[in-house]
Amino acid sequence: MYTPLIQLEQLTALPQSLGDVVLAASNMLRRPLLCLTAYLATSSSFLGWNSPVAGVEAQYLLGLGIGDITGPVVETNMMGYASLAQTDTGLHMRQRSRAWIVADAANPSRRVVFINADIAMGDTGIRRSIVSQLSSQFPGLYNNDNIALVSTHQHSGVGGYLENLLPQLTALGYVKQTADAIVAGTVLAVQRAHNNLAPGKLSLGNTTILNANINRSPSAYLANPAAERAKYQFDQDKELSLLRFDDSVGNARGFLSFFPVHGTSLYENNTLVSGDNKGMAAYLYEALVEPSALPGATSFVAGFTQSNVGDTSPNTEGAFCESPGQPWDGLPCEFEHSTCGNKTQDCHGRGPGFRTSDFASNTIIAQRQVDGARALMEGADKGRMSAVSGPVGWVHVYLNMSFHSFQLPNGTTAQTCPPALGFSFAGGTTDGPGAFDFVQGDNSSTPQNPFWEIVKGAVTPFPNKQQVDCQAPKPILLNTGYAHTPYEWSPTTVDIQMLRVGNLVMLIIPGEMTTMAGRRIRDAVRTKLISEGIIGQDAYVVIAGPANTYGHYITTPEEYAVQRYEGASTLFGPHTLDAYIEKYTSLVSFLSPSASGSPPSDPPSADQTKKAISLQTGVILDNAPIGQKFGQVIADVVTNAPYHVGDTVVAQFVGANPRNNLRLEGTFLTVDQQVNGQWSTVRSDSHPSTKFEWLRTNTVLGYSTVNISWTIESGTPSGTYRLGYFGDSKPLIGVIKPFTGFSSSFTIA
Numbered sequence: 001m002y003t004p005l006i007q008l009e010q011l012t013a014l015p016q017s018l019g020d021v022v023l024a025a026s027n028m029l030r031r032p033l034l035c036l037t038a039y040l041a042t043s044s045s046f047l048g049w050n051s052p053v054a055g056v057e058a059q060y061l062l063g064l065g066i067g068d069i070t071g072p073v074v075e076t077n078m079m080g081y082a083s084l085a086q087t088d089t090g091l092h093m094r095q096r097s098r099a100w101i102v103a104d105a106a107n108p109s110r111r112v113v114f115i116n117a118d119i120a121m122g123d124t125g126i127r128r129s130i131v132s133q134l135s136s137q138f139p140g141l142y143n144n145d146n147i148a149l150v151s152t153h154q155h156s157g158v159g160g161y162l163e164n165l166l167p168q169l170t171a172l173g174y175v176k177q178t179a180d181a182i183v184a185g186t187v188l189a190v191q192r193a194h195n196n197l198a199p200g201k202l203s204l205g206n207t208t209i210l211n212a213n214i215n216r217s218p219s220a221y222l223a224n225p226a227a228e229r230a231k232y233q234f235d236q237d238k239e240l241s242l243l244r245f246d247d248s249v250g251n252a253r254g255f256l257s258f259f260p261v262h263g264t265s266l267y268e269n270n271t272l273v274s275g276d277n278k279g280m281a282a283y284l285y286e287a288l289v290e291p292s293a294l295p296g297a298t299s300f301v302a303g304f305t306q307s308n309v310g311d312t313s314p315n316t317e318g319a320f321c322e323s324p325g326q327p328w329d330g331l332p333c334e335f336e337h338s339t340c341g342n343k344t345q346d347c348h349g350r351g352p353g354f355r356t357s358d359f360a361s362n363t364i365i366a367q368r369q370v371d372g373a374r375a376l377m378e379g380a381d382k383g384r385m386s387a388v389s390g391p392v393g394w395v396h397v398y399l400n401m402s403f404h405s406f407q408l409p410n411g412t413t414a415q416t417c418p419p420a421l422g423f424s425f426a427g428g429t430t431d432g433p434g435a436f437d438f439v440q441g442d443n444s445s446t447p448q449n450p451f452w453e454i455v456k457g458a459v460t461p462f463p464n465k466q467q468v469d470c471q472a473p474k475p476i477l478l479n480t481g482y483a484h485t486p487y488e489w490s491p492t493t494v495d496i497q498m499l500r501v502g503n504l505v506m507l508i509i510p511g512e513m514t515t516m517a518g519r520r521i522r523d524a525v526r527t528k529l530i531s532e533g534i535i536g537q538d539a540y541v542v543i544a545g546p547a548n549t550y551g552h553y554i555t556t557p558e559e560y561a562v563q564r565y566e567g568a569s570t571l572f573g574p575h576t577l578d579a580y581i582e583k584y585t586s587l588v589s590f591l592s593p594s595a596s597g598s599p600p601s602d603p604p605s606a607d608q609t610k611k612a613i614s615l616q617t618g619v620i621l622d623n624a625p626i627g628q629k630f631g632q633v634i635a636d637v638v639t640n641a642p643y644h645v646g647d648t649v650v651a652q653f654v655g656a657n658p659r660n661n662l663r664l665e666g667t668f669l670t671v672d673q674q675v676n677g678q679w680s681t682v683r684s685d686s687h688p689s690t691k692f693e694w695l696r697t698n699t700v701l702g703y704s705t706v707n708i709s710w711t712i713e714s715g716t717p718s719g720t721y722r723l724g725y726f727g728d729s730k731p732l733i734g735v736i737k738p739f740t741g742f743s744s745s746f747t748i749a
């Protein structure tokens, strides 16, 4: 068995004598780590789409698909908060990848693939595998340049899939089962979208959602020039932009929306795998359109995509001190550093449902995004939608951000730096506070605590003067750009990518841009698109990210100087944003159909997964206690009285480790209703009303139990029901075998 101490020691090959230091370092890393993908033309049914289709004004070929990407729901660290303690114990909702393909009907090889994966962040390794599978299955159609892997930036999914070392620390290294599930489900989503490509129309518009995000670092936002801030009513973008997908006669097939709000509605003490507010919003909308379909089985595909998310929070009530017995208990946290009694630990952001639960907050923030999307799709704001027409285009390059030299708009040469994280990275955020005496807003060149100055050198190499000067005023805590052992701690090369659909340009960003950083790059790209005559005054630019590669955060230089969590997590130094603005704007000409050749690119980063260390142990065995069998009911439902709406029905079963079979595109549980003497499945493990919880009861003998619960929703028809459990057990020697178990039948009055 590996303790975290041994784990970190092995990862960094530290001498044993540094034990205490490493333990401290591992604790230090515990929390703040991260808030850290010419077949068609030859297919007979599509022949003829090379020329305009008579009688159909639809200019595009559109395809939409969903795939299940849920990794191991137990015994695996979750991704987002990077908390060692956040190890999953079951399933609330499955994670999905959703894919949208847009092809130019007049020239179908010109196409783009937008993937919205319900994961914490894009990753180079995952993307490499997705692109490799799709480009070999669909030669000449899907490739490294026209596939965008965007994440919802949720913090309640399965971890261990990123290929760099830093985000693997809390997951006990690389978890191949998680990565494989994400790749398989995402490729399936794109295959499904490809298989239903059909002529259709696109339209675009936006609406305002006032109550679904707030700025969690307002003191950093205030560092931006007053004249610039005066151009905007809010310190957060409140617009939800939406691209509607219709068939050729105008029936909606789905949409892709962009709205910035962190996927931190569910707190880090939640251990049930879920989709946070974006995953929930997608479920709610799809269920609204196709109420009788099981989650993930709808043909309508709702896209709630993340945008300039950096400094946003879904905890809209603000951040307050939870410090029982202290005079500041219940008061707002200190403004500049988000502390309570000078420490970050007690400062927690509150969502709109905080008096009930974080699950309540999650549903409310999801519903507000759903309401915004509905207003544009079928409500009051439908008139704000305009038809989209024009070419399909894309551009993709790699950019090595280590000492990348470029010209600022005023002609001065600036450069970016090798990756490093500041002290305030360890301060965490009000969505997931930090540890020890780290606080946000530490931009002092003299360290607050000399102990950390010593400790930090034990984790990553001490920064040299060049790096210190380059990253200033960031006081460097983790010098990850110089940490290459046993493999790269942080990515140095990022993906720069844009997708174009008519007048819409999607900036696919390898990190989390703050509100103002996002506004600056959108404006700069839009201005360049218009001045170069690529798109007219209707040019519309949106941000999607964190995508492709996880380059952490991107603040404005002014916000960087304040060094709150977002500034401390701006990996490549104060000129990170300006470097991206220069690069993205320089590439806009490649979005024109008349563009020829391809832009110069740095080499891709080397595959780290082949060197990956994985300390997570596999499943050894499952056993049922003597006299019992797998799937047998231990604690049954209530059979002598009826249940009512609002009640929770629970049954406990003799279980087996769900890691034995992820049951992708399937379910670990069912709620079945008796209809004409036959059982019919009405709920799966992905309905938010159901929960699947697994508990290891004897590690040596391999015993475990499973709890299946269902909170009866209003509108549920009265009748006779049962709960079903679908498991797979692993003997010490031999093959994994499936089994089922059912509760007694119960009634709903």
Ligand SMILES: *[C@@H]1O[C@H](CO)[C@@H](O)[C@H](O)[C@H]1NC(C)=O
Residues within 6 Å of the ligand: 205, 206, 239, 241, 541
């Ligand atoms: C919303 O749409 C209007 C009208 O097209 C446009 O002027 C505005 O810039 C859009 N807002 C954003 C944030 O893109």
Ligand SMILES: *[C@@H]1O[C@H](CO)[C@@H](O)[C@H](O)[C@H]1NC(C)=O
Residues within 6 Å of the ligand: 267, 269, 270, 322, 348
């Ligand atoms: C999770 O953390 C939040 C915020 O501190 C707290 O309000 C809530 O009670 C915790 N939930 C559980 C189940 O401990």
Ligand SMILES: *[C@@H]1O[C@H](CO)[C@@H](O)[C@H](O)[C@H]1NC(C)=O
Residues within 6 Å of the ligand: 341, 342
């Ligand atoms: C917080 O720090 C300030 C400045 O150092 C000090 O005056 C104050 O007493 C401290 N508060 C607590 C509760 O420690």
Ligand SMILES: *[C@@H]1O[C@H](CO)[C@@H](O)[C@H](O)[C@H]1NC(C)=O
Residues within 6 Å of the ligand: 400, 401, 402, 403, 492, 493, 602, 603, 604, 605, 606
């Ligand atoms: C990135 O650039 C740095 C500095 O020029 C160089 O040392 C490094 O080898 C480059 N990395 C890659 C992957 O090309």
Ligand SMILES: *[C@@H]1O[C@H](CO)[C@@H](O)[C@H](O)[C@H]1NC(C)=O
Residues within 6 Å of the ligand: 408, 410, 411, 412
């Ligand atoms: C150009 O802009 C940078 C960043 O704002 C500034 O540091 C530099 O002094 C400017 N150079 C000139 C010549 O104005």
Ligand SMILES: *[C@@H]1O[C@H](CO)[C@@H](O)[C@H](O)[C@H]1NC(C)=O
Residues within 6 Å of the ligand: 336, 441, 443, 473, 561, 562, 563
């Ligand atoms: C540090 O941040 C404060 C605001 O919190 C700001 O006034 C100060 O200028 C910053 N220091 C540096 C060196 O940028």
Ligand SMILES: *[C@@H]1O[C@H](CO)[C@@H](O)[C@H](O)[C@H]1NC(C)=O
Residues within 6 Å of the ligand: 635, 650, 651, 652, 693, 707
């Ligand atoms: C599982 O169900 C049993 C029996 O109803 C109950 O005692 C136990 O608290 C439940 N466990 C969890 C984690 O809900």
